[in-house]
Amino acid sequence: MSIASWYCDYIGTSIVPYVLLALPLGGAYLYGQKQTRLAWILIGAWVVLQLAMSMVNNFTCYAT
DSSP states (O other), X not given: OOHHHHHIIIIITSSHHHHTTHHHHHHHHHHHTTOHHHHHHHHHHHHHXXXXXXXXXXXXXXXX
C-alpha cells in the first residue's frame, strides 16, 4: 500500500476535510471577540491545509 493510496483511503475521502472547517469557524468567532491575531492564524492555517489537501486529492485520488 503506497502513501498516496493510504491518504486517499483514510484522509482525502473521509470526514477529515469537513472537520477542518472548524478552523475558519473558530477564527470567525475569535475575530468577533476582538482576538484578531489568533483568528487570522486559524483562518490562515485552514487555507494552507485546504489548498494542500485539495492539490493532493486532485493529483492522486481523483486522477484517472
